[in-house]
Amino acid sequence: MxxxxxxxxxxxxxxxxxxxxAKLLNQQLGGPNGELAASLRYLCQRFSMPDxxxxxxxxxxxxxxxxxxxxxSTMVRQLIKDASIEELKSAGLDTHYVEHKKGVFxxxxxGVPFTTAYINITGNPIVDLQEDMxxxxxxxxxxxxxxxxxxxxxxxAPLSFLREREIVHFNxxxxxHDYYKKQGM
Amino acid sequence: xxYDERDNKIKYISEEKKIENNDYDFNNHExxxxxxxxxxxxxxxxxxxxxxxxxxxEWDTDVKVNIGNINVNNIxxxxxxxxxxxxxxxxNMFTSIYDPYKNYIYKVVVSGERDELLLKIQELTFKxxxxxxxxxxxxxxxxxxxxxxxxxxxxxxxxxxxxxxxGPLCLTETEYYSEYKWNKNPWPWMNEGGKx
Numbered sequence: 234m235x236x237x238x239x240x241x242x243x244x245x246x247x248x249x250x251x252x253x254x255a256k257l258l259n260q261q262l263g264g265p266n267g268e269l270a271a272s273l274r275y276l277c278q279r280f281s282m283p284d285x286x287x288x289x290x291x292x293x294x295x296x297x298x299x300x301x302x303x304x305x306s307t308m309v310r311q312l313i314k315d316a317s318i319e320e321l322k323s324a325g326l327d328t329h330y331v332e333h334k335k336g337v338f339x340x341x342x343x344g345v346p347f348t349t350a351y352i353n354i355t356g357n358p359i360v361d362l363q364e365d366m367x368x369x370x371x372x373x374x375x376x377x378x379x380x381x382x383x384x385x386x387x388x389x390a391p392l393s394f395l396r397e398r399e400i401v402h403f404n405x406x407x408x409x410h411d412y413y414k415k416q417g418m
Numbered sequence: 419x420x421y422d423e424r425d426n427k428i429k430y431i432s433e434e435k436k437i438e439n440n441d442y443d444f445n446n447h448e449x450x451x452x453x454x455x456x457x458x459x460x461x462x463x464x465x466x467x468x469x470x471x472x473x474x475x476e477w478d479t480d481v482k483v484n485i486g487n488i489n490v491n492n493i494x495x496x497x498x499x500x501x502x503x504x505x506x507x508x509x510n511m512f513t514s515i516y517d518p519y520k521n522y523i524y525k526v527v528v529s530g531e532r533d534e535l536l537l538k539i540q541e542l543t544f545k546x547x548x549x550x551x552x553x554x555x556x557x558x559x560x561x562x563x564x565x566x567x568x569x570x571x572x573x574x575x576x577x578x579x580x581x582x583x584x585g586p587l588c589l590t591e592t593e594y595y596s597e598y599k600w601n602k603n604p605w606p607w608m609n610e611g612g613k614x
Binding site: 240247286289294377386389390397401 | 506508509510512515516517518519520522523524526528533536537539540543544547548550551552554555556557586587588589603605606607609
């Protein structure tokens with residue numbers, strides 16, 4: 234089961250409203266390489282991991298990714314909360330407002346709702362881990378693109394943190410993958 | 419809130435140099451892809467002595483050992499873990515796999531007793547998360563487990579102080595309160611003192 238702790242993994246305090254970035258950041262909330270997809274992917278894959286190492290690693294990374302969902306949602310909410318209707322319109326977020334007002338909704342930056350078609354669970358630990366490694370690399374690339382698109386330090390700091398976590402996760406998945414390969418899987 | 423280390427170029431460059439030259443990658447030493455010359459180990463015998471010394475290390479849990487200063491064959495091995503504070507800033511506890519983008523390095527700076535204590539909790543939580551992931555795959559690493567265990571103990575103490583003074587971080591924390599306080603303090607996404 235899960236227990237909630239009333240703190241973010243990394244502190245976030247965005248002082249400048251930036252609706253363009255709110256729209257773009259949504260990519261990492263409900264996009265194909267976003268945090269929600271990552272979390273669900275590992276939460277489901279862990280059931281078919283063959284040993285304690287796999288079950289532990291997938292559970293723990295999935296849990297951390299839930300914390301990242303919370304971080305991205307926090308960033309989107311803080312960027313959007315003080316916006317006027319006119320500002321929403323000029324940032325292209327009127328299409329978000331019509332359905333969700335200033336709520337946080339897991340869609341990609343174009344408003345396409347999240348779908349589990351973004352993730353795969355094959356039940357084969359090697360194949361699943363290879364998907365996970367690719368997913369972490371893709372998420373890392375998206376974070377780099379997001380960092381190219383802003384100069385606000387309040388955004389860059391948590392984005393660089395989240396990007397670095399993708400690197401760590403990639404390395405852990407690779408270690409486990411190589412270990413399974415050595416075992417002859 | 420964030421301090422960009424790139425503002426201070428000299429500091430940043432010297433820090434990068436350290437990462438380049440002084441780190442010994444414990445994780446990979448079994449796979450022989452470590453540059454032994456870095457540590458002036460000249461032959462196979464010395465290399466084996468080095469590895470045996472590292473492997474036979476036993477950790478006394480009552481004594482705090484500075485693992486950065488273990489002296490083997492007169493070689494100073496730099497600690498391969500960052501401090502909890504530096505780890506949170508970088509998003510990575512392990513010097514060997516740290517890889518920044520375009521030199522973006524930030525330091526989290528907070529003010530006020532409450533935020534400082536919360537930051538301390540975040541740093542220690544981060545340390546336990548990151549070392550935990552490593553230990554999931556490498557449970558035999560006593561050195562990292564020792565660090566993990568100390569961080570968990572320190573985290574427990576920090577949480578106690580925070581919860582005593584500022585309210586619960588977990589729903590079931592009730593020891594310090596005579597009334598229900600879970601819904602009293604601000605949620606993590608609320609900035610500027612709870613203004614949403």
